[in-house]
Amino acid sequence: MTSTSFRTDVAIIGAGPVGLFAIFECGMLGMASHVIDVLDVAGGQCTALYPEKPIYDIPGFPQILGGELIDRLQTQAALFHPVYHLGQQVIELKRLPTDRWFLGTSAGVGIDAAVVILAAGVGSFGPNRPPLAHIQHFEQQPAGSGVQYLVRRRDDYRDRRVVIAGGGDSAVDWAVSLAEIAASVAVVHRRDKFRAAPDSVQKLRRLAAAGTIELVVPFQLAGLEGEGKQLTGVVVRDLDGQTRTLAADVLLPFFGLSQDLGPIARWGLNLYRNHVAIDPSTCSAGSAGVFAIGDIASYPGKLKLILTGFAEAATAAHAAHPVVHPGEALHFEYSTTKGVPAAS
Ligand code: FAD
Structure with missing residues (x-):
């Protein structure tokens, strides 16, 4: 009408x-x-x-x-x-x-x-969401916590433990950028190769070599841990099925639109x-x-x-x-x- x-x-x-x-x-x-x-x-x-x-x-x-x-x-x-x-x-x-x-x-x-x-x-458009159990519990949280699909304000991530998932431009660029202000940054990707601008990938590798960023490769997201709606950890799994938990306040999955x-x-x-x-x-x-x-x-x-x-x-x-x-x-x-x- x-x-x-x-x-x-x-x-x-x-x-x-x-x-x-x-x-x-x-x-x-x-x-x-x-x-x-x-x-x-x-x-x-x-x-x-x-x-x-x-x-x-x-x-x-x-x-x-x-x-x-x-x-x-x-x-x-x-x-x-x-x-x-x-x-x-x-x-x-x-x-x-x-x-x-x-x-x-x-x-x-x-x-x-x-x-x-x-x-x-x-x-x-909307983000591609990873198929993780109970992910919706951690969505719709204040910026800088839970599961977020985009960074609106970089400063919301200051002193946060950030886990980034993905291997494209957004994942690489935000890892490099947030490494300057976050308490920690880990990048989870299913292979040790990134589909991003070569210059950005070089920066990522330099920061990883210096211990500023942790590259968690080849791993995939496997689950989320939290207390109530508060995210505390991201569970990842390697190709052999071995899992480990990364301490996290926020997960940023960048799997495209x-x-x-x-x-x-x-x-x-x-x-x-x-x-x-x-x-x-x-x-x-x-x-x-x-x-x-x-x-x-x-x-x-x-x-x-x-x-x-x-x-x-x-x-x-x-x-x-x-x-x-x-x-x-x-x-x-x-x-x-x-x-x-x-x-x-
Ligand atoms: P969009 O920006 O997608 O805007 C389309 C709009 O149409 C949206 O707001 C949508 O809500 C609206 N819409 C859709 N359907 C309807 C409907 N039925 N009714 C009403 N509204 C509707 N490009 C570069 O050139 N350089 C870069 O460095 C660069 N970096 C990027 C980094 C990232 C992380 C991303 C995601 C993209 C980047 N791009 C870059 C790509 C660039 O953003 C796009 O090429 C650009 O936004 C396309 O503009 P657009 O106006 O065609 O479409």
């Missing part, structure tokens, strides 16, 4: 970094945007998963924290007065007889848009392995007026990087312009020539 209705040029599904930059690119071409996100705050993976982690490959910023990048993108987007609908999922997308699009959200909001830009990342496209899978788009296949020259998702950009968009050679998504936002905005403003000539202009509206 739809309780509130809006009409706009562009509806952007997903307020991650790429969706936020799409607001700006559309605004530069005279198109107004409404942005919908199932999370309560804008920023997608940057805000939800690594607000305090430095990103090193945003052009012009040798280093910028995930949260800071989002603040800057929102400031840049604010020039074009986007309307945000946060804390609600787009559950319905259908073509109207007018050739425009209708989006319905879980909060009963209805949006009538000329163009839809899907910037939905991996869909509604579960990808669930959710309602997006039912909208008749060109799906390819949980992604939306697009034509990279326009970012068109196959239906007239629907574009996909950022992590959700797939084509041969696609790099899942924020900077790739930024370029796709510009491409989609240019391809959307004739749909929103039919018959209106669009002369390509640089931002330096065109200028932007004064901040209000």
Whole structure:
């Protein structure tokens, strides 16, 4: 049931970094945007998963924290007065007889848009949880204790006994970072090989050689020990079935994200392995007026990087312009020539 209705040029599904930059690119071409996100705050993976982690490959910023990048993108987007609908999922997308699009959200909001830009990342995302008995007893604890799937504030881990499980970038980067402030850091991984940036793996090995981090390899998580809801130990098992218990206040399992496209899978788009296949020259998702950009968009050679998504936002905005403003000539202009509206 739809309780509130809006009409706009562009509806952007997903307020991650790429969706936020799409607001700006559309605004530069005279198109107004409404942005919908199932999370309560804008920023997608940057805000939800690594607000305090430095990103090193945003052009012009040798280093910028995930949260800071989002603040800057929102400031840049604010020039074009986007309307945000946060804390609600787009559950319905259908073509109207007018050739425009209708989006319905879980909060009963209805949006009538000329163009839809899907910037939905991996869909509604959540962590892959390890299959440990009674794990739910230790979840939903204050940050820095129990089982946590992301580090929102690094300082919550000061003087804590931290066990990290996993062998990817998050596991390695957080082990290196938290080793500076935690009482102890142990990294549990099923093999003695890490799938992370070589430089980070080198740092991890240096800290392990110095005794600052304990590498518990090849081991797997086997259980949790605690008093009430208070985690006290993480049980691990090696390939021979031998177990040992690591003293712990907090377990950080970093086993990647579960990808669930959710309602997006039912909208008749060109799906390819949980992604939306697009034509990279326009970012068109196959239906007239629907574009996909950022992590959700797939084509041969696609790099899942924020900077790739930024370029796709510009491409989609240019391809959307004739749909929103039919018959209106669009002369390509640089931002330096065109200028932007004064901040209000
Ligand atoms: P997302 O950030 O995933 O945002 C998509 C948004 O869409 C989400 O907020 C989601 O809630 C919303 N959504 C989905 N479905 C719906 C729906 N139906 N209705 C409403 N809302 C919906 N990239 C780099 O370039 N450099 C790095 O150094 C880097 N480091 C990373 C470190 C970590 C730990 C992780 C996890 C990722 C890293 N990445 C990095 C990847 C980067 O974060 C992603 O490429 C980027 O977030 C993709 O942006 P996006 O806007 O496409 O999607």
